[in-house]
Amino acid sequence: MDCNLIAYLGFASVSYIGLRLLYDVYSGVKLYFLSSYPDFGRYGKWSVITGATDGIGKATARILAKRGQNIVLISRNASKLQTVARDIQKDFNVETKSIRVDFTQDESIYEEIREEIADLDVGVLVNNMGISYPFPEYFLKIENLSTTILNMIRGNILSTVKMVEVVLPGMVERKRGLILNISSASALKPTPMLTLYSASKDFVNHFSQAIAYEYEPKGIKVQSVVPFYVATKLSKIRQSSLLVPSPETYAQSMLRGAGRSKFTYGYWAHGLEGWIIQRLPDWVYSYIMLQKGEAIRQKAYKKRQWQKENNSGEVKKEQ
Numbered sequence: 001m002d003c004n005l006i007a008y009l010g011f012a013s014v015s016y017i018g019l020r021l022l023y024d025v026y027s028g029v030k031l032y033f034l035s036s037y038p039d040f041g042r043y044g045k046w047s048v049i050t051g052a053t054d055g056i057g058k059a060t061a062r063i064l065a066k067r068g069q070n071i072v073l074i075s076r077n078a079s080k081l082q083t084v085a086r087d088i089q090k091d092f093n094v095e096t097k098s099i100r101v102d103f104t105q106d107e108s109i110y111e112e113i114r115e116e117i118a119d120l121d122v123g124v125l126v127n128n129m130g131i132s133y134p135f136p137e138y139f140l141k142i143e144n145l146s147t148t149i150l151n152m153i154r155g156n157i158l159s160t161v162k163m164v165e166v167v168l169p170g171m172v173e174r175k176r177g178l179i180l181n182i183s184s185a186s187a188l189k190p191t192p193m194l195t196l197y198s199a200s201k202d203f204v205n206h207f208s209q210a211i212a213y214e215y216e217p218k219g220i221k222v223q224s225v226v227p228f229y230v231a232t233k234l235s236k237i238r239q240s241s242l243l244v245p246s247p248e249t250y251a252q253s254m255l256r257g258a259g260r261s262k263f264t265y266g267y268w269a270h271g272l273e274g275w276i277i278q279r280l281p282d283w284v285y286s287y288i289m290l291q292k293g294e295a296i297r298q299k300a301y302k303k304r305q306w307q308k309e310n311n312s313g314e315v316k317k318e319q
């Protein structure tokens with residue numbers, strides 16, 4: 001081959017990679033550092049948040065209330081709903097409405113939700129509720145496998161789609177709306193030991209980005225939010241750090257970038273992790289996750305064994 005052609009192709013490839021890198025850095029800085037909160041009021045008066053009594057959902061509800069939104073809180077536990085709603089009313093002087101449902105139940109819960117919010121000007125929906133395993137596990141060894149399969153499909157997949165089905169017609173009629181669907185970084189590539197969770201979150205990710213194209217021309221923004229670890233009950237990480245933000249830090253960052261793209265990691269350090277992981281071959285990522293999952297699983301088994309032995313010790317002492 002002609003030496004000039006090889007040099008030209010080499011130069012073109014290096015330039016492309018360089019420009020691509022610059023563009024990624026520019027997009028990341030713009031999204032995660034230079035964005036200010038959108039005017040949520042222009043979407044409507046009410047925000048609906050599923051899983052609003054803990055973690056990312058609770059932090060999100062409080063920020064939206066601080067920015068003047070009335071809040072519909074949806075979760076399973078009545079007393080937690082009451083406490084979070086009361087605190088939001090007291091701290092931010094907005095209206096709240098609480099709906100107590102368990103998203104692992106059958107489809108009738110969505111009729112209840114539809115009726116409860118029928119008269120509200122819902123501008124923002126945050127499909128935040130999600131459930132995972134107690135710890136990474138081989139598919140056939142998952143405790144109560146049949147129930148877990150159903151719960152994961154109802155809790156992660158059905159809840160997202162049905163909540164969109166409930167809220168979207170009103171948004172389309174009003175020609176305005178913002179929907180954030182919380183997926184997970186485990187959806188980026190096949191994640192062994194979290195098969196059901198990762199696959200269900202992959203559904204959320206693809207559904208969100210696809211429907212975003214359909215309804216953008218009708219004035220509705222839909223965004224897939226893909227967090228890595230956040231320090232919440234679900235992740236069982238208590239201490240926040242640079243890579244593992246608190247739910248408050250994560251929710252702030254996510255809401256600043258709300259609706260600015262069809263896909264976001266929601267937080268700058270997660271954007272960096274995602275950038276790296278997207279460039280790994282699937283088999284490398286999946287192999288690492290298999291090893292990591294196995295190590296966490298072993299630790300969880302040991303902890304259970306320790307708890308069993310100590311609890312039985314205490315019972316014996318009491319006798």
Ligand SMILES: NC(=O)c1ccc[n+]([C@@H]2O[C@H](COP(=O)([O-])OP(=O)(O)OC[C@H]3O[C@@H](n4cnc5c(N)ncnc54)[C@H](OP(=O)(O)O)[C@@H]3O)[C@@H](O)[C@H]2O)c1
Binds near residue numbers: 226
């Ligand atoms: N934390 C992470 O590291 C991480 C990473 C990636 C993705 N995510 C995703 O982020 C979202 C929020 O997670 P999180 O870590 O903030 O969770 P979290 O702290 O465990 O909070 C979960 C919320 O959902 C509610 N909830 C749980 N099961 C429910 C059910 N069956 N029906 C109705 N409500 C239910 C809980 O309320 P009650 O207990 O009162 O019912 C709580 O308000 C999830 O979709 C999760 O998959 C989290």
